[in-house]
Amino acid sequence: MRRLPSLNAVRFFDVAARSLNLSAAAAELCVTHSAVSHQVRQLEDWLGCSLFVRHAGGVRLTAAGERLQAAAGQALDQLERCCADLAGAAGATELVLGAPGSFLANWLIPRLASFEAAHPEIRLHLHTCGELDALDKQRVDALIVSGRDWPRTIAATVLFEDRVGPVCIPSLAAGLRRPLDVAGLALLHTKSSPRAWPTWGESQGLDDPAFAKGRQFDHLPLMLEAAAAGLGIAVAPSMLVAREIESQRLLAPFGFVACGASFACCVLKARAEQPELRSLCEWLSKQSGTSD
Numbered sequence: 374m375r376r377l378p379s380l381n382a383v384r385f386f387d388v389a390a391r392s393l394n395l396s397a398a399a400a401e402l403c404v405t406h407s408a409v410s411h412q413v414r415q416l417e418d419w420l421g422c423s424l425f426v427r428h429a430g431g432v433r434l435t436a437a438g439e440r441l442q443a444a445a446g447q448a449l450d451q452l453e454r455c456c457a458d459l460a461g462a463a464g465a466t467e468l469v470l471g472a473p474g475s476f477l478a479n480w481l482i483p484r485l486a487s488f489e490a491a492h493p494e495i496r497l498h499l500h501t502c503g504e505l506d507a508l509d510k511q512r513v514d515a516l517i518v519s520g521r522d523w524p525r526t527i528a529a530t531v532l533f534e535d536r537v538g539p540v541c542i543p544s545l546a547a548g549l550r551r552p553l554d555v556a557g558l559a560l561l562h563t564k565s566s567p568r569a570w571p572t573w574g575e576s577q578g579l580d581d582p583a584f585a586k587g588r589q590f591d592h593l594p595l596m597l598e599a600a601a602a603g604l605g606i607a608v609a610p611s612m613l614v615a616r617e618i619e620s621q622r623l624l625a626p627f628g629f630v631a632c633g634a635s636f637a638c639c640v641l642k643a644r645a646e647q648p649e650l651r652s653l654c655e656w657l658s659k660q661s662g663t664s665d
Contacts, residue, residue: 383445386416386441390446395413403478431591467495467498468495469514473517475612481499503518503593508527530637533635538629552574552579552627561596562589569609597623601617
């Protein structure tokens with residue numbers, strides 16, 4: 374009899390270890406943040422050691438966590454390939470699509486069944502990611518990300534205009550009467566968009582040094598969790614906070630304004646004419662309503 378922990382706990386750990394962000398892992402797995410925390414804690418209890426070190430900016434792997442990530446990733450990859458062979462899907466082309474976790478949860482995953490029905494010849498794997506270098510390093514085949522000036526090596530299919538605005542819990546929103554009022558609150562930032570607050574301030578005709586100050590987070594999902602906990606007010610793209618706004622977990626007291634950037638599906642120009650990548654970009658364009 375094999376002495377192994379829960380396979381589900383190992384799977385949750387593998388996603389969390391890749392993103393180093395429990396909120397982003399929850400979005401990729403389509404579960405709650407607490408569900409990921411519970412599975413990781415269950416695995417740590419079974420092993421009798423810590424796998425993550427929690428800190429203000431997120432989590433990092435312990436030495437034990439790094440060992441387990443290497444073993445779990447290899448084992449799960451092998452298991453996935455075997456299952457694909459047995460299911461008769463070995464002939465399908467596999468693509469890895471990266472995107473921010475909130476985008477995956479709020480927009481892409483609800484439409485995934487439509488893509489699979491339209492393109493049974495493509496097996497699409499989702500990966501929480503928001504950095505263009507993931508394409509150069511071949512961690513992903515395509516990447517949905519917000520930007521405006523794309524590198525010369527990138528072919529970008531524009532999907533949506535990026536609109537941003539302040540978001541916070543209802544009790545904080547109730548005290549905001551004019552845009553300048555937010556400068557007196559604790560402002561929340563992400564490392565990936567350090568100019569988000571100053572850019573929004575400029576759109577309102579404001580140039581206040583306070584917009585460059587505040588608490589910084591590694592990833593947008595973590596920043597939104599902090600905003601939902603009442604730790605301050607965040608500025609975020611409307612596309613990535615749609616679920617929180619709909620549930621009124623967060624409010625957007627001043628709405629959203631164009632920031633000059635757009636969400637686009639990016640691929641390397643050297644691969645842009647590959648049939649599977651072209652099909653993916655065309656499908657995303659139709660889903661976003663930007664195709665002719």
